[in-house]
Amino acid sequence: MGNLPKQRLQADYPFANTAVDYAGPILIANKKGRGSQLKKAYIAIFVCMAVRAVHIELVTDLTSQGYMAMLNRLICRRGKPASITSDNAKCFIGTFNELPKFLKQNSNNIINEAAKIQIEFKFSPPYSPHFNGLAEASVKSVKHHLKRVLSMTHLDYEEMYTVLVQIEAILNSRPITPISSDPSDLVALTPAHFLIGRTLTMLPAPQVDNAPINTLSRYKRVQALKAHFWNRYYKEYISALQIRSKWHTNRGQLQLGQMVLIKDDRLPPNRWLLGRITAVYPGTDGINRVADVLSTSGTLRRAYNRLCPLPMTLDQDTPAPRGPAC
Template identity: 30%
Template sequence: MNPHTEQEKEYLGIYDDPEEILRCKGRLGKSKLSLETKEPILLPARSHLTCLIIYETHLLNNHSSPLLTLSIIRKQFWIPSGRRISEKSIHKCCLSCRRYTAKPFNLPPFPQFPIDRVEPSPPFTAVGLDFCGPLYIKTPFLVPKQKKTTQFDVKKYWITLWVCLATRAISLDLIPDLTLDSFSLSFRGQTAKHGIPKTIYCDNAPTFIATKSFLSNHAQISPPKWHFRTPGAAWKGGHYERLVALIKGHLKRTLAGGAIPRTFLFHEVSTILLEIELVINSRPITADSANPSDPRPLCPLDFLKPCGHNITLQILPSSEEKAEDPDYTPFPLSNQQSLSILWEKLSNRTKAFWSRWKRDYILSLRERHKKLNSINQRWPITNELVIVYNESTPRSNWSLAVIKKIFYTEDNFPNTAQIKFLNGNVSLRSVHHLYPLETADEIKQK
């Protein structure tokens, strides 16, 4: 029975040849092409036979592209919606090509901001931690048997970056290597300046993992709570990775010093880092107003130094404010009641400051919303065969793995997967770094 409608017959010029084979008439009747090409055999788009013919042609022509495969097939056959059917059939049947055409699973919608970013807290209570570098720094040393002769050796140094989640302030430190001993000294220096952080967000650097283990076993007080992001998922640490780019931009321009870069001494680079830290902490984190009477935008330095940079802190109202403040009490304060009044005024000013932080900064985070484009039409499932993204190698060398477990977000979207490689190693990866090698039909057959 002919499944085609009268409209399709008229549009495609379908007719039965003497052998009762459906063929299509086109407008090439006067050409010198063969009859098979001018009036090709009609293949139904959703037929398994059509899929096999496409796959065979694809293999016979050394894994030709869908467009080239279709061009060869059209010398003898006609497939409605041929480009789409050709691409779909090759992806379905050819596992070798699927490795190169597979698309990663979609990223889940961006989750809610962690509470450490949207609630007021002292600076560096919750921090993002990362390494930056290396930098090449000159280290002086004395030449043996020549007491007054000093030469320089170039060594690698790294930058330890601490980012406050609430205030967006940064703190930089220079360390000679990425060992636990060197980072421990940097950690002690950070706690001496800004106190012990309660929460630390970082990547899976071996130094950070070793530090967590060391603090858990030897800390005399409650150690920080560590949050390690999924390996390779740099966007999950975007609140501090973005500042790495800012630091690198300042360093490249500052250390170059002109057309010919030069190598600096340790104390020179340390001073430059302090200046870069001040510059970045002076950047505005709220929008600037065109009205000169509006207050200036907030910057991280306001949280670290309420008086600002090179500005004297005025704890008491200025002379201009005396007439406007009916509750102004002149100095000296000589009794407990007066000190209590001053304390209450300072507390009210602090509350007003954090209210502005909530109104201007926190609400501005709502504007930074990005719509994710849909890449894959389905989500990963357990026991599915995938290839794992690796930016340092071509796709042909990406490792095969099987999804063993899937971790979901608070909104019940797949976020991270536990995978097992062919060599038996088990690791975590973002679902966006997994490329499925099995089609939906193959998954259903399981």
């Protein structure tokens, strides 16, 4: 495996080096209520290559001017990037796909316009999406779940933009690594810390879990879509963190003081239950399968299948104290 690009390792302000990918088209209504017509819109997902923060934009005008307006919104809210890396337009194939066609025809214009404001615009090599893997992974998360939740209803521009911004907040709230190795510190570093200096919070949402989407008011409908996305993304993120090899030895097992994500399907959007392991309990075969975890709710005893290590866990060399066999 090759070394990471230098943009992934440079200490710089968020979105100084940015990757971008696109999704769409999606259909949005031109107005609320009866008589509305559907029109196409596209989603641009910008990802900071250093801290993996996400910025999502909704675009309805597929022109060079519309693209530069979208880029201007990014600059006004996140600062001017030094470089932007995008998929190579030549690798798109499809007669009826307007987005690839637009990128093919306007890639030179986009590069020239970006150069005027001193932004280096890069295209990854043809047929090499792994060169833009950060943005590809974020687009996959958004597209996979958004496609399913938006099949329930059609939103207008304002409602769709609200849903996308809430999805952006969910992606930027995911825990990455502990802030410190202090066993009493239960705060994890998130992409939001680099953007606003603290964790993101959301307004309390009405309970709409069991109500049919088409019976809800417009506001509750947007909140229901956010809740559906959260439920799907939360389970996917947990599953990605829980990939482990077979338990033949204790190698790679959770350690004393290690911060973990505690799986809890009842959590509201943007809430992640974190804790630190205080003790482990081996099975009859000597393999650790249960742990005590200190969280904001007190000390919880959970099986290992309910505990997930963070993506960038700090090294823990202290062996975990064992309780009696379970």
